[in-house]
Amino acid sequence: MSGLLAGKVCLIVGGGSGIGAAAAGLAVRDGGKVVIADIDGDAAERVAGSCGADGMVVDVRSSASVQALVSDVVRLHGRIDGVFHTAMSVPLVNKNDRRVTELPEAIWETILSLVLTGTFHVCKYVGQQMLQQGAGSIVLTATSDALIGQAGIDAYTAAKGGVIAMTRSIAAGLSPEGVRVNAVCPSFVETPHQRGFLDDPALRARIEAMHLMPIMTAEDAAELALFLLSDRARYLTGGIHVCDGGYTSFKGRMDMLEIFDRAAD
Numbered sequence: 001m002s003g004l005l006a007g008k009v010c011l012i013v014g015g016g017s018g019i020g021a022a023a024a025g026l027a028v029r030d031g032g033k034v035v036i037a038d039i040d041g042d043a044a045e046r047v048a049g050s051c052g053a054d055g056m057v058v059d060v061r062s063s064a065s066v067q068a069l070v071s072d073v074v075r076l077h078g079r080i081d082g083v084f085h086t087a088m089s090v091p092l093v094n095k096n097d098r099r100v101t102e103l104p105e106a107i108w109e110t111i112l113s114l115v116l117t118g119t120f121h122v123c124k125y126v127g128q129q130m131l132q133q134g135a136g137s138i139v140l141t142a143t144s145d146a147l148i149g150q151a152g153i154d155a156y157t158a159a160k161g162g163v164i165a166m167t168r169s170i171a172a173g174l175s176p177e178g179v180r181v182n183a184v185c186p187s188f189v190e191t192p193h194q195r196g197f198l199d200d201p202a203l204r205a206r207i208e209a210m211h212l213m214p215i216m217t218a219e220d221a222a223e224l225a226l227f228l229l230s231d232r233a234r235y236l237t238g239g240i241h242v243c244d245g246g247y248t249s250f251k252g253r254m255d256m257l258e259i260f261d262r263a264a265d
């Protein structure tokens with residue numbers, strides 16, 4: 001079998017939609033034996049059926065649910081070579097997150113718990129399996145908004161900043177025994193829950209102006225994660241990898257030469 005992930009057992013957590021669903025299809029294309037797990041079991045089954053993967057249910061907030069998922073995947077395929085953890089309630093953030101001064105305590109706790117405790121459960125139980133194997137690749141999902149300031153989503157950026165810190169410390173703990181841990185930081189991705197913003201031409205133009213390239217597709221965002229799952233990334237661990245069309249690389253669409261020329265007039 002050929003392909004970037006030939007024969008590798010890949011678990012995509014949160015694969016029922018968006019970046020995870022795109023990753024699942026691409027991982028099958030690249031030769032992986034793919035299991036899609038999602039809190040929405042119907043979505044997981046639907047995506048799995050469309051690309052030749054297996055679908056399972058998981059709620060990453062529950063330790064027992066994540067343990068059961070790991071056991072089921074190992075029962076089915078004998079091992080787990082890679083996990084891409086993308087699970088997140090994007091509508092929860094889009095509708096309820098706020099600037100710190102207006103942010104309800106309950107929303108803060110819900111977002112931190114889903115992101116941080118969910119990531120803890122996935123890393124803990126998949127990590128135990130990978131340590132037994134002496135090999136594996138864990139790819140977590142942060143965001144470019146945890147690398148530079150973005151007003152109005154203070155719980156989300158705090159939680160994803162925590163994922164960045166977890167990536168480094170968990171890598172430091174697991175990588176000497178063969179388990180690599182990396183995070184991807186996408187900027188704005190054209191996923192189902194973001195279409196509400198992108199369907200508004202004025203809003204789309206503002207979001208586009210924050211990038212040097214067109215808004216990325218879910219597939220664009222997924223490719224980096226698949227590379228990190230593969231053996232081609234065998235020396236990469238503890239890394240925070242941006243996939244952002246230049247979002248974090250520039251201050252604004254302004255050519256300084258123009259400013260200098262004006263000042264000289």
Ligand SMILES: NC(=O)c1ccc[n+]([C@@H]2O[C@H](COP(=O)([O-])OP(=O)(O)OC[C@H]3O[C@@H](n4cnc5c(N)ncnc54)[C@H](O)[C@@H]3O)[C@@H](O)[C@H]2O)c1
Pocket residue numbers: 013014015016017018019020037038039040043058059060061085086087088089090091114118141142143144185186187188189190191192193194
């Ligand atoms: N879309 C973007 O613009 C963007 C940008 C930067 C980072 N991200 C991050 O990328 C990841 C994927 O985002 P997306 O836009 O593809 O999201 P999405 O909503 O399309 O997919 C996320 C999936 O996670 C599942 N999920 C939610 N809660 C869960 C739980 N408790 N247990 C298991 N599954 C659960 C959902 O059912 C859904 O299928 C998220 O971590 C998000 O924070 C997204």
